Amino acid sequence: MIKIAIIGSGNVAQHLITVFQKTATVKLVQVFARKKETLSTLVPEALVTSDLSGLKEADLYIIAVSDDAISDIAAQLNFTNKLIVHTSGSSGMEVLGNQNRKGVFYPLQTFSKTKAVDFKTVPLCLECENEADYQLLEAVANAISDKVYRISSEQRQSLHVAAVFSCNFVNHLYQIGDEICRENNIPFEILFPLIQETADKIKTLSPQAAQTGPAIRRDQKTIERHLAFLKDNPERTEIYQLLTESIQKNND
Amino acid sequence: MIKIAIIGSGNVAQHLITVFQKTATVKLVQVFARKKETLSTLVPEALVTSDLSGLKEADLYIIAVSDDAISDIAAQLNFTNKLIVHTSGSSGMEVLGNQNRKGVFYPLQTFSKTKAVDFKTVPLCLECENEADYQLLEAVANAISDKVYRISSEQRQSLHVAAVFSCNFVNHLYQIGDEICRENNIPFEILFPLIQETADKIKTLSPQAAQTGPAIRRDQKTIERHLAFLKDNPERTEIYQLLTESIQKNND
Numbered sequence: 001m002i003k004i005a006i007i008g009s010g011n012v013a014q015h016l017i018t019v020f021q022k023t024a025t026v027k028l029v030q031v032f033a034r035k036k037e038t039l040s041t042l043v044p045e046a047l048v049t050s051d052l053s054g055l056k057e058a059d060l061y062i063i064a065v066s067d068d069a070i071s072d073i074a075a076q077l078n079f080t081n082k083l084i085v086h087t088s089g090s091s092g093m094e095v096l097g098n099q100n101r102k103g104v105f106y107p108l109q110t111f112s113k114t115k116a117v118d119f120k121t122v123p124l125c126l127e128c129e130n131e132a133d134y135q136l137l138e139a140v141a142n143a144i145s146d147k148v149y150r151i152s153s154e155q156r157q158s159l160h161v162a163a164v165f166s167c168n169f170v171n172h173l174y175q176i177g178d179e180i181c182r183e184n185n186i187p188f189e190i191l192f193p194l195i196q197e198t199a200d201k202i203k204t205l206s207p208q209a210a211q212t213g214p215a216i217r218r219d220q221k222t223i224e225r226h227l228a229f230l231k232d233n234p235e236r237t238e239i240y241q242l243l244t245e246s247i248q249k250n251n252d
Numbered sequence: 253m254i255k256i257a258i259i260g261s262g263n264v265a266q267h268l269i270t271v272f273q274k275t276a277t278v279k280l281v282q283v284f285a286r287k288k289e290t291l292s293t294l295v296p297e298a299l300v301t302s303d304l305s306g307l308k309e310a311d312l313y314i315i316a317v318s319d320d321a322i323s324d325i326a327a328q329l330n331f332t333n334k335l336i337v338h339t340s341g342s343s344g345m346e347v348l349g350n351q352n353r354k355g356v357f358y359p360l361q362t363f364s365k366t367k368a369v370d371f372k373t374v375p376l377c378l379e380c381e382n383e384a385d386y387q388l389l390e391a392v393a394n395a396i397s398d399k400v401y402r403i404s405s406e407q408r409q410s411l412h413v414a415a416v417f418s419c420n421f422v423n424h425l426y427q428i429g430d431e432i433c434r435e436n437n438i439p440f441e442i443l444f445p446l447i448q449e450t451a452d453k454i455k456t457l458s459p460q461a462a463q464t465g466p467a468i469r470r471d472q473k474t475i476e477r478h479l480a481f482l483k484d485n486p487e488r489t490e491i492y493q494l495l496t497e498s499i500q501k502n503n504d
Contacts, residue, residue: 067474090466090474108442110449110464123442149442158436159443161478165488166429166443167450168465169495170422175459175502177418184410190360190375190401191411191418192455197362198419199451203444207427212362213420214342222319222342226413235498236417242494243421246487250427 001027002140005055007073008064009033011111012087016064017042019119023143030056053078060140062087062105063096071095083133089160092153093127103128103137106156107145108163119144125151125159176236208251215247253279254392257307259325260316261285263363264339268316269294271371275395282308305330312392314339314357315348323347335385341412344405345379355380355389358408359397360415371396377403377411428488460503467499 004026006013013031017039020028028047032055033039036048049055055077063073064087074084074096084096085103096102106125111117124141126148128134134150141148151159174195178188201210214222223244230237256278258265265283269291272280280299284307285291288300301307307329315325316339326336326348336348337355348354358377363369376393378400380386386402393400403411426447430440453462466474475496482489 090477109445110453121445123445125442147442147445149439151438155436155438157477157481158432159438160474161481162429162432162438163443163446164465164467164478164492165425165432167446168463168467168499169425169491170447171450171454171459171463172467172495172499172502173417173421173425174454175463177414178454178459180410180414180417184407186403186407186411186414187401189455190377190399191415193361193373193375193399194415194419195422195451195454198423199447201362202423202426202430202447203441207423207430211420211423211427213416215416215420215424222412225342225409226416229409229413235501239421239494239498240416242491243424246491247420247424249487250424 001025002136003027003029003058004060004062004140005030005058006062006064007032009038012107013064014042015111015117016062019144026140026143029058052076059083059136067091071097085137089156101129101133103133105137120146123147123149125149125156127152211247211251215244216251218248253277254388255279255281255310256312256314256392257282257310258314258316259284261290264359265316266294267363267369268314271396278392278395281310304328311388319343323349337389341408353381353385355385357389372398375399375401377401377408379404463499463503467496468503470500
């Protein structure tokens with residue numbers, strides 16, 4: 001059994017606590033939470049400590065706290081030469097300092113407290129300073145997910161940018177779609193099948209091959225009609241023009 | 253039995269031909285195709301004509317041709333005062349001329365020839381000049397889909413713009429995500445669960461409530477790191493800045 005401790009009590013920490021308690025090959029020996037009661041429904045009280053200096057012996061310490069708090073927490077650990085990892089997509093490995101052996105255990109998914117997640121499908125992006133530690137981290141990751149990737153700090157930074165485009169920005173375009181529908185008394189749900197099909201298609205076609213619509217068809221008449229429709233909203237107009245041009249430039 | 257004829261042999265026509273042959277309440281009495289052989293695997297030869305002036309009697313004629321061809325086809329029909337509809341999202345009802353009673357039967361989905369579509373889930377946007385015709389059109393739509401909406405020409409125009417934002421532009425952001433991944437030797441599939449979750453979330457939360465990421469958190473440190481990463485690509489930089497600003501402005 002690989003012994004792990006989880007430091008943190010936020011969204012990611014809570015999901016990890018839940019899933020690691022169900023595995024056969026990994027044993028959760030302790031959880032650190034500033035306020036013990038936060039975790040009262042998730043984990044037996046005996047497993048929780050609010051004393052960072054009294055952490056039990058473990059093979060791996062997972063620091064699942066906000067980006068800004070990682071280096072503080074790492075500096076407060078009163079042991080050396082253990083394997084510690086953080087769970088952040090946008091922080092380098094170096095924020096963990098030099099007191100311990102370092103790595104990253106980054107689950108690439110949006111977690112909300114109220115929604116259960118099937119961890120088997122969550123991509124886990126792993127990185128370690130040395131290969132022996134990587135093997136251990138990989139065994140821990142394989143215990144909860146079928147999607148384990150070796151991703152360097154540099155790659156992880158680019159992945160985080162790609163995720164902003166493919167998810168946060170995508171969601172913002174959904175918001176604009178929703179607003180246009182509501183302004184015209186159309187239920188937004190009318191777009192759900194099309195949104196779903198758009199997300200599905202790219203699993204079998206490249207996004208470039210999957211593109212449709214007036215921009216890629218260079219259907220100038222329709223584009224002009226759309227711009228006329230948007231004319232009172234400079235922000236939507238700018239987004240429409242910029243993305244239309246970008247589609248046309250990148251698909252010549 | 254409601255008798256319908258379909259005029260056209262492209263993507264949308266082929267999907268309609270396939271699905272209407274399976275219904276109990278609607279009878280497909282004829283299909284017009286300029287080249288009869290296009291439909292040889294889809295429909296019995298006796299049902300196909302390439303003579304527009306010899307169309308059989310039907311309760312409804314569905315003109316499923318490209319936007320530019322609709323008015324030509326409508327003008328060539330050698331009958332009057334029948335119910336004719338087109339299937340276009342971006343054309344008004346008036347392109348059908350005044351020779352016949354008019355309507356629109358717009359399936360809001362992307363169709364590709366090679367991929368089967370479960371028509372039950374395809375939103376059908378209907379419009380008619382008069383109520384009796386609307387009832388008939390609605391009965392035809394209900395025979396193939398569970399998602400039937402009454403949508404005016406004006407609403408349909410706004411819906412088309414909303415679909416460009418929520419689908420074509422979304423797909424373009426997927427393309428940028430794909431490119432960033434490939435440039436950094438990361439398999440794009442690593443983003444699929446996040447893309448799927450982003451598309452799923454808005455079925456239960458508004459896109460506004462579902463937003464996450466550095467823009468909405470006003471995490472300026474991360475935004476600056478991302479812009480530094482993108483600095484050699486002015487186009488991606490502009491998209492990143494514009495969408496980040498738009499997220500922040502619209503979620504104050």
